[in-house]
Amino acid sequence: MTSDSRGAGGTVETITVAGQPAFSLRNSVGDQLVVLQHGAQVLSWMTADGIERMYCTPRLPSTPKPVRGGVPVIFPQFNLRGPDFSLPRHGFARHQPWERLDAVFAASALHGASAPAGDHEAGARVPPPPAAALPAAHVPHDIVGAEDAAAAGLHATDLVLGLHANEATRAAWTHDFSLQLHIRMLPGQLDLQLVLDNLDPQGCAPMHFTAALHTYFAVTELTASQVDGLAGSTRVDTLVQPNTQGPAGKGPLVLTGAIDDIYLGVQRPLVLQSGLGRLRIAMSGGFADTVVWNPGPVNAAAIDDMPDDDWRRMLCVEAACIGQPAELPPGGRWLAGQHLQVM
Ligand SMILES: O=P(O)(O)OC[C@H]1O[C@@H](O)[C@H](O)[C@@H](O)[C@@H]1O
Structure with a gap:
């Protein structure tokens, strides 16, 4: 070093x-x-x-x-x-x-x-x-x-x-x-x-x-974790084909297992609450959307680069630009960020 x-x-x-x-x-x-x-x-x-x-x-x-x-x-x-x-x-x-x-x-x-x-x-x-x-x-x-x-x-x-x-x-x-x-x-x-x-x-x-x-956030136990702040956005459930789209739930998102949701137009900072405490997750600039992903037990078993049981110890909360792809002309600049803060 x-x-x-x-x-x-x-x-x-x-x-x-x-x-x-x-x-x-x-x-x-x-x-x-x-x-x-x-x-x-x-x-x-x-x-x-x-x-x-x-x-x-x-x-x-x-x-x-x-x-x-x-x-x-x-x-x-x-x-x-x-x-x-x-x-x-x-x-x-x-x-x-x-x-x-x-x-x-x-x-x-x-x-x-x-x-x-x-x-x-x-x-x-x-x-x-x-x-x-x-x-x-x-x-x-x-x-x-x-x-x-x-x-x-x-x-x-x-x-x-x-x-x-x-x-x-x-x-x-x-x-x-x-x-x-x-x-x-x-x-x-x-x-x-x-x-x-x-x-x-x-x-x-x-x-x-x-x-x-x-x-990828660490959590002590996925099913004891929740994400608050998604209300008001539009939820796209990508685990079903064709994907379904509708208003996000009003209360906190309580995690139960496999999830692959895109939330379009997230309006406020999120709070991830888990056995590790509370973490504030804010987006800025060109990131308007949030993805919440966990493979759950069945898909995790098919992922080679992760132990089978580790789906319980992780949750992806991704700051994203998906719903409205960005357009940037020559000479232009695009900024987007994710800010994390222990509460
Ligand atoms: O295995 P990868 O390519 O890193 O992707 C992991 C996951 O990434 C998430 O962002 C996607 O919503 C999931 O659909 C995907 O499975």
């Missing part, structure tokens, strides 16, 4: 997980995050109270592959729902090698400042586009709470990973793009922001895509 960077906000170290490059983020209060470089996949978020908040399979692949757990990045197609049906299930981003961009850039970007020229990590092939700073308005208010932004910045530990269009992505999807995942860990909070720039020349047709942060 090598120490990469240390600042007032914490440390970011390069480590290996199952022989693959990864990053370990720690802050002064004792929160820890592990992120696999391949796919820019968060694998573990352990808060200072010693509670692991993410589910991750113990069956880690020995080659660079998406891992069953943590937060796979889904782009530019959710599942097989288009709009480009020729793409692999859940798109290609989770199968791609991502690169680290400078964490100093991350901190300045999240606070709306432009990254100085040459500020990017040596060897990072893809500098963020010149105006890659996230607008301040995009940072969810609850990241800073009552504190001012500067004080919150002091406690923030940042990592930015980037994926640029390459030969493999162009073979599947012709567009030129830069996709960044801004990861910010704050005490008891984790903020994940996707920033997509369309780098196609002016005059090209807009890019169309769907996307998600496919977050």
Whole structure:
């Protein structure tokens, strides 16, 4: 393990997980995050109270592959729902090698400042586009709470990973793009922001895509877990063929087993309540939809990279853009995020 960077906000170290490059983020209060470089996949978020908040399979692949757990990045197609049906299930981003961009850039970007020229990590092939700073308005208010932004910045530990269009992505999807995942860990909070720039020349047709942060939460027992806040959205039940669609239930969603629901137009932050306590799950920007997925016992037995009984210990609550695929013209930027907070 090598120490990469240390600042007032914490440390970011390069480590290996199952022989693959990864990053370990720690802050002064004792929160820890592990992120696999391949796919820019968060694998573990352990808060200072010693509670692991993410589910991750113990069956880690020995080659660079998406891992069953943590937060796979889904782009530019959710599942097989288009709009480009020729793409692999859940798109290609989770199968791609991502690169680290400078964490100093991350901190300045999240606070709306432009990254100085040459500020990017040596060897990072893809500098963020010149105006890659996230607008301040995009940072969810609850990241800073009552504190001012500067004080919150002091406690923030940042990592930015980037994926640029390459030969493999162009073979599947012709567009030129830069996709960044801004990861910010704050005490008891984790903020994940996707920033997509369309780098196609002016005059090209807009890019169309769907996307998600496919977050696998740890729960002690699925059937003792519930999700509150979905009322007012439209529920699509994808376990039945053809899919059925109707208003989401008014009360909390109580988990009983297999579920594969898409909730369109989620109007407020959700609360996941389980044996691990309460976790607030908020979406921002281009994420308007939420997917709630658990394979249940029968489907879990058919999934190779997860122990048969682990369906009981996980629940995916995914921030997504599905119902209304995004349209982004050349030169345009799309932002979307998921923000998690222990309550
Ligand atoms: O096995 P994968 O490709 O990672 O997908 C897992 C699940 O991902 C969810 O997002 C989908 O709604 C499910 O239908 C799917 O089974």
